[in-house]
Amino acid sequence: MARFFIRRLLSLVPTMFIIVTLSFFLIRLAPGGPFARERDLPEAILQNILKRYHMDEPLPKQYLRYLGDVIRWDFGPSLRYRDRSVNEMIDTTLPVSTALGLTALSLAVILGVNVGIVSALKQNKWPDYTAMSVAVVGISVPLFVMGPILQMVFAIWLKWLPPGQWLSDHGLKAIILPAVTLSFPYFAYIARLSRASVLEVLRSDYIRTARAKGLKESVVIVKHVLKGALLPVVTYLGPALSGIVTGSVVVEAVFVVPGLGRPFVQAAINRDYTMIMADVIVYSLLLITANLVVDLVYGLLDPRISYK
Amino acid sequence: MTDDVILQVKDLKTYFKLDEGLLKAVDGVSFDLRKGETLGIVGESGSGKSVTNLAVMKLIPVPPGRIAGGEVLFQGKDLLKMPDDEIRTIRGNKISMIFQDPMTSLNPFLRISTQMIETIVLHQGMNKKDAKDKSIEMLKLAGIPSPEKRIDSYPHQFSGGMRQRVMIAMALSCNPEVLIADEPTTALDVTIQAQILELIKDLTARLGTAVILITHSLGVVAGMCDNINVMYAGRIVERGTADEIFGDPKHPYTQGLIKSVPRLDKATQQRLFSIKGQPPNVINLPDCCPFYPRCDRALDICKIKYPATAELSKGRNVACWLYSEGK
Numbered sequence: 001m002a003r004f005f006i007r008r009l010l011s012l013v014p015t016m017f018i019i020v021t022l023s024f025f026l027i028r029l030a031p032g033g034p035f036a037r038e039r040d041l042p043e044a045i046l047q048n049i050l051k052r053y054h055m056d057e058p059l060p061k062q063y064l065r066y067l068g069d070v071i072r073w074d075f076g077p078s079l080r081y082r083d084r085s086v087n088e089m090i091d092t093t094l095p096v097s098t099a100l101g102l103t104a105l106s107l108a109v110i111l112g113v114n115v116g117i118v119s120a121l122k123q124n125k126w127p128d129y130t131a132m133s134v135a136v137v138g139i140s141v142p143l144f145v146m147g148p149i150l151q152m153v154f155a156i157w158l159k160w161l162p163p164g165q166w167l168s169d170h171g172l173k174a175i176i177l178p179a180v181t182l183s184f185p186y187f188a189y190i191a192r193l194s195r196a197s198v199l200e201v202l203r204s205d206y207i208r209t210a211r212a213k214g215l216k217e218s219v220v221i222v223k224h225v226l227k228g229a230l231l232p233v234v235t236y237l238g239p240a241l242s243g244i245v246t247g248s249v250v251v252e253a254v255f256v257v258p259g260l261g262r263p264f265v266q267a268a269i270n271r272d273y274t275m276i277m278a279d280v281i282v283y284s285l286l287l288i289t290a291n292l293v294v295d296l297v298y299g300l301l302d303p304r305i306s307y308k
Numbered sequence: 309m310t311d312d313v314i315l316q317v318k319d320l321k322t323y324f325k326l327d328e329g330l331l332k333a334v335d336g337v338s339f340d341l342r343k344g345e346t347l348g349i350v351g352e353s354g355s356g357k358s359v360t361n362l363a364v365m366k367l368i369p370v371p372p373g374r375i376a377g378g379e380v381l382f383q384g385k386d387l388l389k390m391p392d393d394e395i396r397t398i399r400g401n402k403i404s405m406i407f408q409d410p411m412t413s414l415n416p417f418l419r420i421s422t423q424m425i426e427t428i429v430l431h432q433g434m435n436k437k438d439a440k441d442k443s444i445e446m447l448k449l450a451g452i453p454s455p456e457k458r459i460d461s462y463p464h465q466f467s468g469g470m471r472q473r474v475m476i477a478m479a480l481s482c483n484p485e486v487l488i489a490d491e492p493t494t495a496l497d498v499t500i501q502a503q504i505l506e507l508i509k510d511l512t513a514r515l516g517t518a519v520i521l522i523t524h525s526l527g528v529v530a531g532m533c534d535n536i537n538v539m540y541a542g543r544i545v546e547r548g549t550a551d552e553i554f555g556d557p558k559h560p561y562t563q564g565l566i567k568s569v570p571r572l573d574k575a576t577q578q579r580l581f582s583i584k585g586q587p588p589n590v591i592n593l594p595d596c597c598p599f600y601p602r603c604d605r606a607l608d609i610c611k612i613k614y615p616a617t618a619e620l621s622k623g624r625n626v627a628c629w630l631y632s633e634g635k
């Protein structure tokens with residue numbers, strides 16, 4: 001197990017290297033550049049700026065310089081907001097996005113699993129029908145529709161919750177609407193997934209054995225059904241997290257949350273190379289680690305899997 | 309004689325309500341099981357053997373299933389009328405079951421020890437330590453080598469035969485009055501089959517447990533059972549002692565089954581006999597004898613009415629118009 005873990009951690013290095021290399025060249029292939037918008041810049045001044053960011057050097061040299069910086073976790077200055085470093089921007093926005101994302105993921109998992117279990121146990125009765133109808137809505141309505149609807153109902157009509165902004169202005173209440181919006185599709189999917197897998201396990205031979213042993217139904221469910229039934233949910237956590245990361249960009253825009261999403265989109269539009277690279281690196285690290293954690297949890301839950 | 313009957317099934321009916329119609333999986337099955345007896349239930353796939361025995365334990369999935377009538381008297385009390393918490397004190401304790409597929413019948417996520425101990429703790433009120441000792445003892449009886457080491461393994465670390473031994477050990481751990489073995493060897497390869505049957509025979513004889521042995525193979529039943537019930541399409545079509553069934557089968561279906569057992573002792577070059585046709589579809593079955601389309605000796609009345617059970621002698625019954633009065 002420990003060896004597996006270390007090997008996976010080590011494999012992070014080549015993976016990240018490939019990601020950094022590909023992104024570095026790919027974004028430079030896209031038309032335009034960080035300074036293309038500032039039209040009619042006198043040639044001399046442009047040269048000056050390029051020189052300041054070492055962008056007058058040949059590409060391979062820039063690349064090597066960048067690699068060296070990244071290894072020291074130095075993402076360089078933003079090409080757009082010239083008075084701020086990329087590290088500074090990541091440091092202020094990443095915690096916000098992480099808080100939002102983790103809250104959404106926890107909501108999705110906790111509510112989704114519980115609703116799924118109840119649905120399965122009440123199969124084809126009203127709690128099941130209600131939950132599964134909500135789930136269909138959750139899966140089919142996109143975030144940019146769900147967000148404004150919730151905003152309108154709970155913030156503007158009922159005035160229970162702030163319509164946007166973040167903890168500094170409204171305290172913990174501010175996280176509720178964006179987190180609920182962001183978690184909705186994943187909650188819905190997890191609810192359906194766990195319902196289906198609880199139903200499947202309930203039909204399995206070993207549950208029949210458990211019942212034939214005289215165990216109480218509650219013991220059968222908690223001790224014999226759940227572990228097997230939750231494995232598909234654990235597997236889904238990886239894709240769910242990457243979905244939440246991208247969904248976060250939309251939700252942050254709808255609720256004016258000062259997270260990583262907005263600077264990321266801005267950076268892409270502005271060809272703010274250093275900022276884009278930093279975003280890609282941060283997101284990749286996040287997803288790779290999350291998948292590693294998922295694999296570990298899976299291994300802990302399923303004794304048939306042994307990592308060597 | 310009747311006072312040592314421990315399990316009495318009377319006119320048991322179990323139906324499944326399916327989209328295609330009403331499936332009468334078990335339709336009026338009656339039998340007695342005596343203390344220490346081994347009773348065979350034989351029949352083709354789909355004849356309702358498993359459903360009968362799941363219904364005895366009230367383990368039919370409802371819906372789509374429903375126990376539509378009958379009684380199951382265990383020590384004089386009707387299991388079918390018992391509230392759930394009372395019948396749970398019987399399941400796994402007084403009556404226990406082993407199933408066809410040992411690969412899927414144990415929970416793959418829990419250690420063998422966990423699965424064995426929970427049953428013993430539940431029914432015998434032992435503490436975990438004693439229950440573990442008891443489990444190890446049972447595993448040893450069931451022929452698991454070095455059980456004290458292997459008890460904490462997971463099911464996937466055992467072979468199929470070993471898992472069935474674990475199932476047997478678990479089923480007998482509370483010293484049940486009745487063991488229901490539902491095709492315990494079907495999923496195993498032939499050499500292991502004989503060992504497992506021997507083990508069941510040996511252990512239940514030692515513990516005085518009565519056995520209901522379900523199988524679709526007469527070969528399995530021959531060396532094991534005192535009495536045999538032959539089932540066809542949800543009903544018992546013939547019953548008798550093992551000697552009677554093998555020596556003098558009455559029902560054309562039983563005769564066909566016996567002819568289709570491969571014999572190693574007779575070096576014939578003949579092709580193996582098989583009963584023609586398919587097992588019947590028991591959905592919306594009319595009131596005929598369900599075997600008549602496959603029967604060489606069918607009479608006109610077979611297509612119209614199901615025969616009443618004729619008692620040829622005590623404990624020797626057959627449901628076939630060839631033996632019924634007033635045909």
Ligand SMILES: Nc1ncnc2c1ncn2[C@@H]1O[C@H](COP(=O)(O)OP(=O)(O)OP(=O)(O)O)[C@@H](O)[C@H]1O
Pocket residue numbers: 324326331333351352353354355356357358359360369372373524590
């Ligand atoms: N849960 C269920 N839902 C619907 N139909 C069922 C269910 N369980 C059993 N049946 C039907 O009841 C009939 C009898 O099935 P049963 O399992 O008792 O057969 P069997 O004699 O044990 O056969 P096998 O030798 O294949 O185990 C079959 O037609 C089967 O399709």
Ligand SMILES: [Mg+2]
Pocket residue numbers: 357358359490491
């Ligand atoms: Mg069966």
